[in-house]
Amino acid sequence: MTSGIGATVIFWVLALFILGFGxxxxxxxxxxxxAISLAFxxxxxxxxxxxxxxxxxxxxxxxxxxxxxxxLTIFAIMVTQGIADPAVKxxxxxxxxxxxxxxxxxxAVGLALVNGVLLAAPALATADGAVxxxxxxxxxxxxxxxxxxxxxxxxxxxxxxxxxxKE
Amino acid sequence: MNTLLxxxxxxxxxxxxxxxxxxxxxxxxxxxxxxxxxxELMFNGVNITLVALQRYLWPNDHTGQIFVIFAITxxxxxxAVGLALVIAAYRRxxxxMADEVSLLHDGALAMALAPFRKMGxxxxxxxxxxxxxxAGH
Numbered sequence: 006m007t008s009g010i011g012a013t014v015i016f017w018v019l020a021l022f023i024l025g026f027g028x029x030x031x032x033x034x035x036x037x038x039x040a041i042s043l044a045f046x047x048x049x050x051x052x053x054x055x056x057x058x059x060x061x062x063x064x065x066x067x068x069x070x071x072x073x074x075x076x077l078t079i080f081a082i083m084v085t086q087g088i089a090d091p092a093v094k095x096x097x098x099x100x101x102x103x104x105x106x107x108x109x110x111x112x113a114v115g116l117a118l119v120n121g122v123l124l125a126a127p128a129l130a131t132a133d134g135a136v137x138x139x140x141x142x143x144x145x146x147x148x149x150x151x152x153x154x155x156x157x158x159x160x161x162x163x164x165x166x167x168x169x170x171k172e
Numbered sequence: 173m174n175t176l177l178x179x180x181x182x183x184x185x186x187x188x189x190x191x192x193x194x195x196x197x198x199x200x201x202x203x204x205x206x207x208x209x210x211x212e213l214m215f216n217g218v219n220i221t222l223v224a225l226q227r228y229l230w231p232n233d234h235t236g237q238i239f240v241i242f243a244i245t246x247x248x249x250x251x252a253v254g255l256a257l258v259i260a261a262y263r264r265x266x267x268x269m270a271d272e273v274s275l276l277h278d279g280a281l282a283m284a285l286a287p288f289r290k291m292g293x294x295x296x297x298x299x300x301x302x303x304x305x306x307a308g309h
Contacts, residue, residue, distance in 0.1 A: 036203060043212060054222055
């Protein structure tokens, strides 16, 4: 799937889609529009996962990120009234330092790419049954982290309720 | 079948750009919710990198994808707790702007930051001492 001209075209369309909506998330004056853009951007990332033959992750991305996290964010924006008001200034005065920091980070990763062995694109082997192997590894080799993360979810749920309730 | 037009680097560069965009947003957004959304962008940049590396270098080993599953779970946890914190702060300060929420109004930190605030914005941000109702105990 990650070969052929079709996949390349899909990749570029998805990349433009992701970065365009990502820019909207970062720059939009209206915070509500930024949250909607975030949903579209994450949808594009799910497409990239499909392109990389990680179908299960694409499903998790849509269900958890778009279905839960974005919805939660939109709820929080609506509850804190006035925050999405376009008249309120949404960006601070640190544009230039922030651009320098972000540019340095991207440049550092780019340099690592250029200097690394990764530039020689390795031959793409065919993956075996993706979801089957993923589930087997998750529930055999990584069963302890899996259990720990369920406890983390429980703690977070209780913590979020305690934090957000009225005293 | 193996005439590769898409290389690993395409995905790595895309992930790096998304990560950089997230850093920029986290540093320039004023509202705490906007910062949280930018952090989500950074998570996704890293996730793309992990999945791409797994797919190209270890196609029969799913550890990269398992890392992404854990990253998504922890991101959901971060989002829930972070938004609860934002709502609690909003109730206390009547604002969710990260640069206005401060308990050190007359303290050393506020005085130390005052000249920088004037430099950046002549009228001052809305976060001047006493401007946030409900913050005065």
